[in-house]
Amino acid sequence: MADFLNLSDFRDNVIRLIEAKFELTKLSFQEKIEGIAVKAIYLLILFILSITVIIFLSILAAVGLNIWLKSLWLGYLIIFLVYAGILALFVLARDRVQNKIKEQVQQMVDENLNNMPADDTPPEL
Known part of the structure; x- marks a missing residue:
């Protein structure tokens, strides 16, 4: 009777199907993580080049x-004061800046990880 129903073949096929679904989900997740890493490296390089400019x-x-001011040092002082002012604004607005960065990171993660196609959902056991 067991040969007639091919229960062992059916069981093997179900196990292979579950393993294939797991591998597909793992590869999809790995692809999304690689995409995030590539974007992060690109942004790091862009940041370094922007700072240089x-x-x-x-x-x-x-x-x-x-x-213009006919001085040897006054221009450097003015530029220093501009950057010191920008730094002071960042220090004073620390909580708002951190919250904005957190929102941007959450949005990037949501866009990359939560957009999984429906057929990539892990199988329920």
Whole structure:
């Protein structure tokens, strides 16, 4: 009777199906994590290059102010005060800045991890 119903083949097929679904879910999750890592590395490189550009533009502005004000150091002082003011704003608005960063990170994670197609849902055992 067991040969007629092929219960052992059916059981093996169900086990293979569950394993395949698990692998598919694992690969999908891995792909999403890799996507987040690629975006993070790209943003890090973009950040470094942006900081470099800002540094050189700041030096250029300071030298320009020095020439315009006919001073050897006043332009550097003005640029320093501008950046010190920006730093003070960030320190004073620490909670708001941290909350905004947290919201952005949550939004990025939600976009990347919660957009799984319906057929990638893990099988219920």
